[in-house]
Amino acid sequence: MQHVAHLDETAIEVANLSHIYAGAQGTVPALEEISMRVGSGRFTVIVGPSGCGKTSLLMMLAGLRAQSQGTILCHGRPISDPDPKRVGVIFQEASLYPWLSALDNIEFPLSLRGARERETRQQRRARAEAMLRLVGLEGFGERFPYELSGGMKQRVSIARGLVQDPPVLLMDEPFAALDEQTRMTMGHELLRIWSTMLKTVVFITHSLTEAVYLADEVLVMSARPGRIIDRIAVNLPRPRTYEMMATDVFGQLRDRIWQQIRKTP
Amino acid sequence: MRLPAPATARRGMLVALLLLWELVPRTGLLPELFLPALSSTLAVLWQDRQIYSAALLVTLYEVALAMLIACGGGIAAGAVVGGIARLRELLLPVFSSLYAVPIVILYPVFTAWFGVGPESKIAFAGIYAFFPVMLSTAAGIRTIDPQFILAARSMGATLTQQVTRVIIPASLPTVFAGLRLGGALAIIGVVVSEMLTAAAGIGYLVTLNRTILDSPRVFAALLMILILSVAYYMLARAFESRMVVWQSAGRSPKAAQNESAGVPVSVAV
């Protein structure tokens, strides 16, 4: 099944979100008055200095952590618990389970609810295999994570995040651990997959090039406590090509993001 | 020239050792009282095979029960201590410091409580082997990558599923390592306590024959203990590598394959 994207429809709506961590050495204000709206089917990239609360924000969007204040609506409904049918999460470290084969890893989320939903083992397998094909790893299903390269592992992670067909995909620096070449290829691959599935993506990165290359819109966050200090629309045509990186527009967009980040202390 | 593969080298070393065992006493380098020749040791082992196999059965029985106590109790206690932060902070330092205490000093107390029969050996060896199993289980659970659990939660795993599908498989390698050590310690515990006070078992045969200076029979018993421990270790290793392929193979899949197939590594290229 494919989700038809209506670009005017809101996928994620965050209003006045603040978060304060209560630690042993006092409280840490991590996020302050975050408001944002992500249109359905849009590719949104969040950048900001290290420790500004990007991961925290993503965890809250995923329902993995509760915010101190403010509301998050995902397709109109609050997200209080992780809901893999609405939101898929892909982490930086390929958090694949080393004791499962690539295919079993992809099938893992399906197997969690196997008993509850009338889906046979073969149907689950078929879905997992389709995902494996989508990320270009056909024939590698029986391999264990230790037998895969970093890039391949992240492909498996992406397949695992997509297998339940959630309309929203959250990605926390998914390619940060990869070398530059693999990283570029993976970004390109991600765009290819995204364009066929029309998911809403929220993507965190430290790489400005990656941000401009991937995004419809870049949100720039300030240093802690994290606030959104700029929203930059990237109107480069799609499909994006490597050649675009050499254009003036690309460079100007990247500079603008850098200026914003540099301003923050 | 190529060096022999480790497996071949190990086999060669074993053969050399056995040869030395036979030759050193035969050539008179060491008197037979200190080191009886391998052949005379094997001869008495065969001659007294009924005595030795009966003793082996007693020892095996004690070892099995001690392992059961150590492994069952150790895993359960380790899971509780490792899983609950409060308990961990409270107890782990205590257990870790107890680890260094030579528990054998408690053995006289155990004989007073349980008598000189198998019970005192089982209890002593069980306790002796309990700690490493518990500590490694606790460590195994504590050192699970929190990312594993976070990912499971994001995929909608219930608490039970987080335990059965993530925490248990993720801690298996450390638990198995603990079991391997625990089993070996259970054997040591049983044999040592048999040597101290007993009326049966292989450890008892060592002590008995030593007091009457019957060296070949002492060495026959030692040989059986040696074979028992090595057999256990190899069994545990085989079981472990079957259960956690991803752990043992993860380091160097090529080398592991070659070794198991008996192919020298250098031929592969």
Ligand SMILES: Nc1ncnc2c1ncn2[C@@H]1O[C@H](COP(=O)(O)OP(=O)(O)OP(=O)(O)O)[C@@H](O)[C@H]1O
């Ligand atoms: N569980 C926690 N308890 C207390 N403080 C936390 C917790 N998680 C994060 N923080 C603090 O909140 C701030 C934001 O952390 P977060 O991980 O969200 O930043 P980030 O933007 O993702 O950083 P990076 O770019 O390095 O990944 C940091 O100062 C961090 O120390």
Ligand SMILES: [Mg+2]
């Ligand atoms: Mg982060």
